[in-house]
Amino acid sequence: MAGEALLVSTREGLWCPAGGFHIDPWRPVARAVLTHAHADHARPGSATYLTAAPGVAVAALRVGAAAVSGLSYGERVTLGDVQVSFHPSGHLLGSAQVRIEHRGQVWVVSGDYKTGPDPTCAPLEPVRCHVFISESTFALPIYRWAPPAELFAEIDAWWRANQARERTSVLFAYALGKAQRILAGVDAGIGPLLVHGAVARFLPAYRAAGCALPEVVGSEAAASVRGRGLVLAPPSAAGSPWLRRFGTISTAFASGWMQVRGNRRRRNLDRGFALSDHADWNGLIEVIRATGAARVLLTHGQAPTLERWLREQGFDAELLHVGFDDDGDGEALIEAELEAADGAGAQSATAAGRVVHPSPAPA
Amino acid sequence: MQRFTRLFLDLDASTRTVDKVASLVGYFTDAPPADAAWALRFLSGRRPARAVSGRLLLRWAAAAAGLADWLVEECYHRVGDLAETVALLLPAPAAPRPLALAEVVRERLLPLAGLDESQRRALVERTWGELDARARLVYHKLLTGEFRLGVAKNLVARALAQVAGVPSAVIAHRLLGEWTPDAEGYLNIIATSAGHAADPARPYPFSLAHPLPGAPEELGPRADWQAEWKWDGIRAQLIRRSGTAALWSRGEDLVTAQFPELIVAAAALPDGCVLDGEILAWQGERPRPFADLQRRLGRVHVPANLQAEVPLLFMAYDLLEWQGVDQRARPLDARRETLAALLATQDPTRLRLSPTLDVTTWDELAIQRQQARDLGVEGLMLKRHGSPYRVGRVVGDWWKWKIDPMHVDAVMVYAQYGHGQRAGLYTDYTFALWDGPALVPIAKAYSGLSKDEIAEVDRFVRAHTLEKFGPVRQVQPKLVFELAFEGVQVSPRHKSGLALRFPRMARWRRDKPPAEADTLAGLQTLLASLQRAGHQAGTA
DSSP states (O other), X not given: OOSSOSOEEETTEEEETTTTEEESOSSOOSEEEOSOOSTTTOOTTOSEEEEEGGGHHHHHHHXXXXXXXXXXXXXXXXXXXXXEEEEEOSSSTXXXXXXXXXXXXXXXXXXXXXXXXXXXXXXXXXXXXXXXXXXXXXXXXXXXXXXXXHHHHHHHHHHHHHHHTTOEEXXXXXXXXXXXXXXXXXXXXXXXXXXXXXXXXTHHHHHHTTOOOOOOBOGGGGXXXXXXXXXXXXXXXXXXXXXXXXXXXXXXXXSGGGGSHHHHHXXXXXXXXXXXXXXXXXXXXXXXXXXXXXXXXXXXXXXXXHHHHHHHTTOEEEEOOOSOOOTTOOHHHHHHHHHHHHTGGGGGGSTTOSOSSOOOOOO | OHHHHHHHHHHHHOOSHHHHHHHHHHHHHHSOHHHHHHHHHHHTTOOOOOSSOHHHHHHHHHHHHTOOHHHHHHHHHHHOOHHHHHHHHSOOOSSOOOOOHHHIIIIIIGGGGGSOHHHHHHHHHHHHTTSOHHHHHHHHHHHTTOOOOSOOHHHHHHHHHHHHTSOHHHHHHHHSSOOOSSHHHHHHHTOSSSOSOOOTTOOOOOBOOEEOOSOGGGGOOGGGEEEEEEOOSEEEEEEEETTEEEEEETTSOXXXXXXXXHHHHHTTSOSSEEEEEEEEEEETTEEOOHHHHHTXXXXXXXXXXXXXXXXXXXXXXXEEEETTEEOTTSOHHHHHHHHHHHHTTSOTTTEEEOOBOOOSSXXXXXXXXXXXXXXXXXXXXXXXXXXXXXXXXXXXXXXXEEOOOEEEEEEEEEEEEBOGGGBTSEEEEEEEEEETTEEEEEEEEXXXXXXXXXXXXXXXXXXXEEEEETTEEEEOSOOEEEEEESEEEEOTTSTTSEEEESOEEEEEXXXXXXXXXXXXXXXXXXXXXXXXXXXXXXXX
């Protein structure tokens, strides 16, 4: 295979020497290419940002409006010596895989992706390539998601049961992506919906992008949802005084991590819904196969497991260290997304901004 | 099985007592008696014996799911719960159909014991083909003998009392002792009249003490409280009824066969009496270390030489039944008076009344407590004069005022994933002491850290791993913890030659560099001084 690497891991993040840009850099650089707007991927401070067009508005909220430009899915642009294009990854509004072509060699950086249906973003499109850099957050066969329709039916049933007991349903979800997906998926006919400010700030961008989201109120209208409404809040709100306004509550968390009961019980939640914006075990394998790539580089989460499995299947698989040293536990990822939820990501662009050992989870 | 699974998940999911009771009431109101009988059996802590080892189940599941064993093993480490891992890995059932709980137990669970491995596998696979993922979780818990639910027994009794219209103390009593888990057995438990046949060996629910939270002065006048030694043995009820005797341990296990000499001694007690007390290894006028008593546990037959080597005593401190009548509502002092009169006529080498400590001030009592370690006891018990004998761990009438634990500063050298709620987090640690230039492991400990501290240590472990041995990580010896423990004993099974009793983390010594942790020699000196004190007290 061609000797020279199109992407290399550096202190600043993934660097494309031939193209002169970084992908999802964690330190300020001259030109950043973003896969999506979660805080662990989109950090402020760089001079310019390029991302998929539907993601410009949410990325701008994260890194500052002026510097972000967009490129439609599938459209090609020449950067330095390479051609770059964005392709939907199904993770959240505007999320993209980044395709890089250089002298007949094609590399694709997956960013984060999922294969299941999601009305708030474009569905994933596998891209043929020689080298595929894949996330592997949930790369264990215990992670096989139920169809979203089933999970939403469970969320609705939990909400109704709480209503019958005059309890406010508080559902924790990452403020960008997951929260909007839930708004689009629950049965808004059950009762009123209230969102935390961290969720609300992204709603205009979603509505502007044409997502059909139900009417919501903010926390100033807490009295109107008490005992009957559904409250969407970032996980960092768990155990905080902000929740007191809702009277007696039942709590739940919507996350792939809730697939394992221990994760829910440790957080002392009433319910957990394994609704994820990442691909499950089958999804990862399906997408990797669909790329046709012989060489697969793995990042995040359960990468060593997937590496071993892919090697057993004859792939040339290898780990790629991009700064997430969380040994597959995924807590680091959760925390990164907590940051995203808080909008606190804006402060992490310092030299030490790489997410290695973030602060502990809220109780 | 669907209904019982729902109950299992509801109880597992609810964090409020009132919700748990509501789930239980709902279940017992709706369930057919034959199912309710088994549910009650399992909820009251009598889980079925392991029918299939977890390892075997994991292997069968790997094959059923078409996954390599190593991958299944990694899944298990991630989930930290074998039954759950298998439930998450299996493919969807081929022919789902509703099975009743009693049917699963009687036809799928109990027969396994009589089958060979291939037959057992066939029966398990057949059951997998019928149960959905959630019911499988419960089924696996039952299969592997790991069935546990976060619900206190008194809540089960409270719920049943509500369903049956019978006081919960009556239900709690009926639940102890032997009853057959079938429709008839269940209907007897919830019967409004006492028409069911009483089991002669049935114990009463134990009254349990809380640790004294503050200074004893906060309990009020010393004169309101009876003080006794807190014995370090096995809490048990000695039951003499219908011409036979039985011993029940606090774990609600029948332990009659393990202590034949006490059963012989009980023959001299009048019929219709139940004593609450402590089984102790005893020599001369003092208890022997708990380690000696341990040698007598878990045996089907106790050889004569062991009976001679480890003589036993039942140290009685309460009387629960007398002349066939429940005494629990009578005041403590009245019960004790009857008990004292009864024991005055018994063999003092086998049955004895736990003495009270009658000094008049809290300060004097505190001085006596300081002698506890030398006397081989755990501290003091404080019981309120005039109080009834309550069911379970009720706050207010009984307190244990244990001696302060011993301490050692040790270095963390290994870490392992926890289980259950702590799955996926490094929460189980091994600690070492210095032996010259080497660190020798001395104890494992799991408890004592706050959630935030656990999260911090977890991150330390990930960042400072020297080597991985399966689920165990050897870490750089950098963190020092103060371990609290209740005793130290010689142990040929441990590399250090010593074992700590009840070790736990008292605090994280962030101020101490590892080089300043304690030495093995220091612990050996402590052991020698304890043995000397014990010897002196024993011969005094």
